[in-house]
Amino acid sequence: MKPVREEIRAEESLNRVTAEAVYAKYCSPLFNAAAMDGIAVVSERTKGASEAEPMTLRPGEDFVVVDTGDPIRNPYDAVIMAEDLMEQEDGSVRITQAAASWQHVRPIGEDIVAGEMLIPSKHRIRPIDIGVLLAGGITRVEVFKLPTVAIFPTGTEIIEPGQEPEEGDIIESNSRMFEAMVRENGGVPHRFAPIADDYEKLKNSIAEAAKTYDMVIVNAGSSAGTEDFTVHILRELGEVYIHGVAIKPGKPVILAKVNGKPVIGLPGYPVSAYINFENFVIPVLRKMNGETGTAVPVVDAVISRRLVSSLKHREYVRVKVGRVDGKVVASPLARGAGAAMSLVRADGFCVIPQSSEGVEAGEPVKVELYRTMEEIDHTVVAIGSHDLILDVISDLMPDLYPGNYLSSTHVGSMGGLMALRRGEAHLAPTHLLDEETGVYNVSYLKRLFPSPWLW
């Protein structure tokens, strides 16, 4: 798991992580250079020039014409801008002001001094870094090798996307999500074709991959069902460190080592797979990548409704996040391990520690955020009934109001009105029929939002 280094061309190093600090080979500028278009002069010799007594300078003798970036050679030590010259017909120029020594000259090494540290180690290379590396004479840079990751989808019930599914078939999508997650975290994924539940075939495939790749991911087959023999294979091939963790969703994870390589078994439910990937695969990838530290920002929020959790596990509750009346509100979404759409809709996770039995509505929570607070501050929060028009409005927002968003959470009409009353939503779509009067909504609003001047 120690990061491996490789040397690559500086111009191809975008987003790679430096294995060591990089020091400049050359100065920049490499020589005293003109900072303006004009003429190079000897400042000493211009003394005395004034509006009243202009001085005439002769080409070759008193000055040379320079463009920005041209070298300023001995004995010249200053540049007079083209705008400040009066050109004469004979090629000479007149000046009305003396030049200060080193005016409009960029001295050698002004930007970069040879031997100076250009970028530190463990640094993700940005476009500007590529610029200074090359300007400082560095053409190759030592970075951490991108770890290669083999991904094995398994199971007899799975079919490839695009095939017409029959009852009992499950479209294989997790491995494609993993591929993308590996890429996002600086790895190179290789997704293999699905392997049916065949003990020998899976065993050989894993053994082979553990020779070639830096990490192996086996998807599904990590729970305790009849066909779930991944853990047995891994015990046979290497060492299994952990089988099952106290995280929900995400319990059935396998952490093993085969041929010195980490092999990670992930569960089949998409949300469990995603959360386990975040908790167990990404830290390893980042380590292999040479990157340390974590990046997910955490914000303080209040939870919009009661959440009960068990002491048996740490729970990851997907939430929508919005700012209403100055406070940051987290609204829980569906909690099932199969509810992939709740992940698509989420702005982050509210993590309930194993030691907690839950939180009451309005209580403070920590939220691991997947959007910027900037975006969240520009989001209209709708909580209530699921009106499809909200999806359409949300879709139109980027065109109509660039930089603004609509977030809608579906908890039913009454739940929405309650959230509105608690100051946790900007608007609440509602369609509650009063069966006595046959009129929608009004009687409910009168009751929940009593007002002497509205009703």
Add this chain to the structure above:
Amino acid sequence: MKPVREEIRAEESLNRVTAEAVYAKYCSPLFNAAAMDGIAVVSERTKGASEAEPMTLRPGEDFVVVDTGDPIRNPYDAVIMAEDLMEQEDGSVRITQAAASWQHVRPIGEDIVAGEMLIPSKHRIRPIDIGVLLAGGITRVEVFKLPTVAIFPTGTEIIEPGQEPEEGDIIESNSRMFEAMVRENGGVPHRFAPIADDYEKLKNSIAEAAKTYDMVIVNAGSSAGTEDFTVHILRELGEVYIHGVAIKPGKPVILAKVNGKPVIGLPGYPVSAYINFENFVIPVLRKMNGETGTAVPVVDAVISRRLVSSLKHREYVRVKVGRVDGKVVASPLARGAGAAMSLVRADGFCVIPQSSEGVEAGEPVKVELYRTMEEIDHTVVAIGSHDLILDVISDLMPDLYPGNYLSSTHVGSMGGLMALRRGEAHLAPTHLLDEETGVYNVSYLKRLFPSPWLW
């Protein structure tokens, strides 16, 4: 400049931007499915089972064995977990509790309902989105085409990186920085070999590129020097809208259109080039990409020293940013257009509007941030003399204290002590010799930080 659409495979759509909302083709799950390993039963028939009166169920007749994900077919409507079964020798099982109708069954469409919007338009596709697209039966997705960008470095004085420079040579690095910036903003760069200052050759190259590429960038040759004929070429080939803007650094920019394509001339100084790229190229790339809104977060800070600016232009001052004693402090770095290293070291830009003549030390400013506040809150701010040991410590920080950083700004020993006194630095490297006593620092500290118990 209208974004162009293309259809690509869903599994290759990471980070692409949707041209339209995508709706599910299939439900997920596709059928009522077991949520647990166990047996499928008819809940009605298990009524009455209890600890006191266990009930025996016979295979085929009363139940079928199911694994998680298996279809639950008529007449079965519930699953009893394997853990709750007492298996008998004859293959029958005994249960001690009745099954509730639909217990441990994921109903068809629980996660995704066919016809439901999976992801909106103008949405940057994430790994989880790829998962739900495939699970919802979508294998191809309509996204905006990545704009192609031709990049022309120009000038007789430039040499390619890796060549041994002689006096007067400038190592060409801007075009490689542009390549990386184009990639980061969702474009496909094509960098051409440098073109010497040859009017006809450059003209033909730009005319040709404007036929094939979505955008053309010409580097250097946008100021008013003798060899700067880019603007003349562009007037000949198409229409020049703007030549020069009131931005510092960054004044000499050319915005033109040739053959309906944007052609942008950028100045040669790296900082000017970078700021102009940010202001004039990125918005166009994002537009072509289908993305709207801006992303750079802005924070309120106080400036650590006086900044004088001219009413002639809007000025972009590079700053280091840190949090000291609860307040966010921005420390200005070198301001020259050639100071590329100041960009490498910067945490963001403090933008001084054209209408302002500057700000006094301690006054509030807005800072466009290039790092997260999370990182800034974990940064030790050193202001003062440039001690190389600080570079080394900064380099070691990720290993020694992951997630923590050291930022050092060099304003001289006395400047550092003043910043410390104003509460704008955590530490100030200093080496001030008291010539009277021959002792470093102490007399200065006694004067600047009078304290009855320290001295």
